[in-house]
Amino acid sequence: MNKQKTAATSIGLRIATTMYQMGIDGLPRNYELLYEAYSGSNPELTKEFLAIGKKKSQRALDELGKKFLPHHHEETLVSKTNARMQVQMTTFMNLLEQEKSSLSDYGTMIDEASRGFASQTEPDPATLTRSVRKLNQATELQVSKSAALVAVAAQQAAALEDIGSDIANFEKMKFVDPLTGLANRRAFNRAVVRIYATPALPMMCGLAYAEIDDFKRLSELGKSDIGSHFIQHVGKLLHAGNTTHEFVAHLDGNRFAFLIRSAQESEIMRLVDGLRTAVASKPLVHPQKLRVIGNATLSIGVAMSTVANDAGKLLAYAEKAMTASIKGGGNRATLYTNAVPANANKGWIIYQPE
Known part of the structure; x- marks a missing residue:
């Protein structure tokens, strides 16, 4: 073990x-x-x-x-969202009823004025003036009510948009690591399962485990909760270095995982080395003392989906490759492959830093 x-x-x-x-x-x-x-x-x-x-x-x-861990309490969000939706829909119904009543009153006034005009063969100017004034007032009132309705409706639309945004954010945060902003273990597990969704035709990709080298010693140099700061530091560098938007996750502690979609081992190792280089590109600085603690390096193990016929084996091979990198001194990536070179007694090739 x-x-x-x-x-x-x-x-x-x-x-x-x-x-x-x-x-x-x-x-x-x-x-x-x-x-x-x-x-x-x-x-x-x-x-x-x-x-x-x-x-x-x-x-x-x-x-x-x-x-x-809001994903454990989805029923709470659903309950709150349902209550908010009921309030919004009730308000909408009330607005529609008000508009219906207002339009009915406006129609009645127009109808009365029309009958008044029709009943007089030669209406006098005073009667016409009063009728016109009434219609103008009724029209202005209706326009005012309609404008108020539009304003309230806009507020309701914004409230509904907020509800939709809350639901979307909730779904998103279920799969985000709060410490680094990277994908979390839950997202990683889901991504791995998808690799073999069609067993006979697995997704062509490379899966990598990565561990921060010398994490315990470097963390203890800063004491307090410098370990969390260290992990955040590495997470930010992985964000910055992930220019091709590969799947990068923080699993737990000082462990990360990458999932790179490519059928070429050389391309996958190139991208893995790019992430490793990004992590080592900027030194960790103590957040209070502002002194340099050191540059992070990664021990990485990579396994191709083509060498395993299920997720369990793929994870085990990546774990084995990462162990080889650690035992080899760290700051390197190891590829687990079934294309063993002649006379080689190991099922992997070490890609050392230049």
Whole structure:
């Protein structure tokens, strides 16, 4: 078992033990909440989790979950959205009724004036003047009411647009890592499943695992929560270096993943090396002391979708390749391939930095 799996197992055991000791129900949403809190990937969540106190009620945990893991509480959003929609539709119906009544009154006034004109063979100027004045007043009133209706309708349209925006943002944030702004593990899992959606014809791509080298030592140099700052730093550099808009995700801790759509190993490794170079391009600076801590480097393992017939094997091969990069000293990318060179005793090729 490599050190990444050992670390994950350690966190998992710690969470299970903590949940038991605190009397927290073994619900999936509780497990993920504690995982996020103890993995250190979201310092704000960790801080608020600890602030709840020793006795953590399910209600308090759910309130925290609604803030940091809203995907577990979709029913709350649906309920709120439904209530808002009902208010908006009721308001619209009332506006339409008002407009209908207003138009009816306006029509009545026109009808009365028309009958008055028709009943007189030679209407006197005074009567005509009064009728014209009444019609002008009625028209001005109707125009005023219509303008008010348009203004209110515009407000209603804006409110409905806000509701739509809230729903869209909610759906988007379900798959975004709050610390880095990259895709999260949930988005990564979904993307990996899609690779083999058609087993006989998998998506042509390369999947890469990446780990920040020497993360523990560099994080401890800054102490406090410099680890989170370090991960954010790497996330920003990956954003900037991802000029071809490949799929890049922050999984947890100091681990990232890339999914690059190409059938060419050389092209995938070129793009992977580009991301690795981007991460090393700017030094990490202590946020308070403003001193340089060091440049980040990545150990990366890549596996092509063509060497595996399911997602499990593909992930395992990428993990194996990343372990080879770590054991090789870090700051390199390893490609796991079934095209083994003659006399080679390993199923991978190391691409070292120039």
